[in-house]
Amino acid sequence: MPEAATGMFTPKPGSAPITRQVVAQALMEAKLMLRNGEQLLLAVVIPVMVLIGGVTAGNAIDLDLGADQPLVDLLTPGVLALAIMSTSFTSLAIATGFERRYGVIKRLGASPLPRIGLLAGKVLALGCVQLVQLFIIGAVGQILGWTPAAGFGTVLAFFLAIAMGTLAFASLGLFVAGVLRAEATLAAANLIYLLLLAGGAVVLPLTAYGAYGDVARWLPSGALGEAVRTAFLDGVPAWRDLGVLLIWAVLGSTLTARTFKWE
Amino acid sequence: MTYGGKRAVDGLSLSVAAGSITAVLGPNGAGKTTTLETCEGYRKPQQGTVRVLGLDPIADRKQLLPRIGVMLQGQGAWSGVRAMEMLRHISRLHAHPLDIDYLADRLGLDECGRTPYRRLSGGQQQRLGLAMALVGRPELVFVDEPTAGMDPQGRRTTWELLRELRADGVTVVLTTHYLEEAEELADQVHIIDRGRMIASGSPLELTRGPGNGMSATATVRLVVTKPFPPGARESLRKALGEDTEVVLLDERSMRVTGKADPTTLAKVSRWCEENDVLPESLTLGRRSLEDVFLDLTGELYLTEGVEHA
Known part of the structure; x- marks a missing residue:
């Protein structure tokens, strides 16, 4: 039964320019992340609650963290670091785990989007979500009286901390998503997040942990927390902590490259 | 192709003419999907060669992928994504995509509205899968059981669409275990069972016996x-x-x-x-294709029984 040619489906194949593909992928992923209730809770609601709760409760009981700084100036950078960690690690791991489960990565594998484009899209999507987090947490911090160190040094140091923290946590998140099933990834990513929130020196400075602080500074959470705090308190990059993050990034990328399965 | 010692596809040899509809027919576990996924570059053949549009699906992946359309067997979309969002996303990865509203209209995707993918019916998910395979205006489409889970109306629409693709010069390779589908649509039918080709020909040639x-x-x-x-x-x-x-x-x-x-x-x-x-x-x-199929698979079963005895 031959059908008449309509010309509607006449082949005209071709890939969109790679930049357009990456931007499309990033916007799509960011949109889905921000639409998901649990992800939003993790990305914005919990950090904001930690910030407000920490500052008000801390001031009420006259909390001394062993650093000679107003509490809000210590906690706001810590909460920003927490937000970076939740997005780059927990959200990314969970999203990627379910993408594998639902065959999204497999489907995209048959599209013109190359794997490197998919990765770039993911990193860019994380950047978009982090921008939203930065605005909200920054605004809440301002309301609570946060006064960050001003100047170009702060911006540069903060940017370096975000970049290195994202690389380190994203590579570790992909590693978890690549070796575990989707449900196990969900559980593990949330559990690790909670453990690092409590004992990872991310929100509270190392000085608050006493002797354990010497251990915590080698954790990616401690290093990220210190790097963001140093950026906003002193306005300079914390090279040593950035170095620790780099080591974690290399470790995470190597593990991911060895174990990650796209399907 | 071997999985854990079990041969899924063994010495299969077939070629597909441009601008035709080819059906790969076989019971569950016959090796249909494995064959298709080898053509799509998802699997590397352990032996033999595969050329798709003259290209090696693994080595020439970058050149090949924009030229083919792939419909997977189920899933392949974010659980919270809406049908049109997903289709628009795939269209943005291509240089000259089809008008997605036209495609959605043809496949009845407008009815999906704001429903997230995970809550779409099986038939709706299938139709979205087909739309994603076509949106990049490919020369060749691989569709894996395109009408599984569709209602009769959806099946008719899909068949019409696939015939229209052929009329416009698109090559279609489909797998199915609906004999009726192969008989209705295909120019060439390849029947495979346990990874081996057991018959090939046009539906007419095959039913002639x-x-x-x-x-x-x-x-x-x-x-x-x-x-x-x-x-x-x-x-x-x-x-x-x-x-x-x-x-x-x-x-x-x-x-x-x-x-x-x-x-x-x-x-x-x-x-x-x-x-x-x-x-x-x-x-x-x-003689229907079903008769041919039962004869062939039945025969194969008997010969193997003799070999084992």
């Missing part, structure tokens, strides 16, 4: 009210002539295949009278 050359074949199905008497098969065969094939399908039905001849039906009915069996139904028709 093996060894019958150009002569037309008629099939008569006889169903009776009570079980056949012993020796019924042999006695009916004698009554019809040696070049007729009589198969006992179960205790109350037989299939007679032979030269298309106006007397066949009369002879069968006379045989019933003489043997005192009451026909419940007596139908005449061309």
Whole structure:
């Protein structure tokens, strides 16, 4: 039964320019992340609650963290670091785990989007979500009286901390998503997040942990927390902590490259 | 292709003509999906070569992927994404995508609205999968069981669309286990079972039956009210002539295949009278692809049984 040619489906194949593909992928992923209730809770609601709760409760009981700084100036950078960690690690791991489960990565594998484009899209999507987090947490911090160190040094140091923290946590998140099933990834990513929130020196400075602080500074959470705090308190990059993050990034990328399965 | 010591696809050799519809037909586990995924570059053949549009699906992936459209067997979208969002996203990865509103209209995707993917019906997910395969205006589309889980309306629409693709010069390779689908659509049918090709040809060539050359074949199905008497098969065969094939399908039905001849039906009915069996139904028709398929897979099973004994 031959059908008449309509010309509607006449082949005209071709890939969109790679930049357009990456931007499309990033916007799509960011949109889905921000639409998901649990992800939003993790990305914005919990950090904001930690910030407000920490500052008000801390001031009420006259909390001394062993650093000679107003509490809000210590906690706001810590909460920003927490937000970076939740997005780059927990959200990314969970999203990627379910993408594998639902065959999204497999489907995209048959599209013109190359794997490197998919990765770039993911990193860019994380950047978009982090921008939203930065605005909200920054605004809440301002309301609570946060006064960050001003100047170009702060911006540069903060940017370096975000970049290195994202690389380190994203590579570790992909590693978890690549070796575990989707449900196990969900559980593990949330559990690790909670453990690092409590004992990872991310929100509270190392000085608050006493002797354990010497251990915590080698954790990616401690290093990220210190790097963001140093950026906003002193306005300079914390090279040593950035170095620790780099080591974690290399470790995470190597593990991911060895174990990650796209399907 | 071997999975854990089990051969999924073994020495399969087939080629597909441009601008045609080819159906790969086989029971579950026959190796249809493995064959397709090898063409799509998801799997590396352990032996042999695969060329798609003259390209190696693994080494030339970058050049090949924009030129083919792939419909996977189920899933392939974010659980919270809306149908049109997903289609728009895939379209943005291509240089000259189809108008997604037109495609959505043709496949009835507008009805999906804001429903997230995980809550779409199986048929809606299938139609979205087909739309994603077509949106990049490919030269060649691989569709894995395109109408599984679709209602009859959706199936009609899909068939119409696939024929239209062929008319516009798109090559279509589909897998199916609906014989009707292969018969309706395909220019070429390849029947595979346990990773091996067991028959190939146009639906007409296949239904004409093996060894019958150009002569037309008629099939008569006889169903009776009570079980056949012993020796019924042999006695009916004698009554019809040696070049007729009589198969006992179960205790109350037989299939007679032979030269298309106006007397066949009369002879069968006379045989019933003489043997005192009451026909419940007596139908005449061309051998269907289903007959071919059952013959072939049944035969294969028998030969293997002999080998093992």
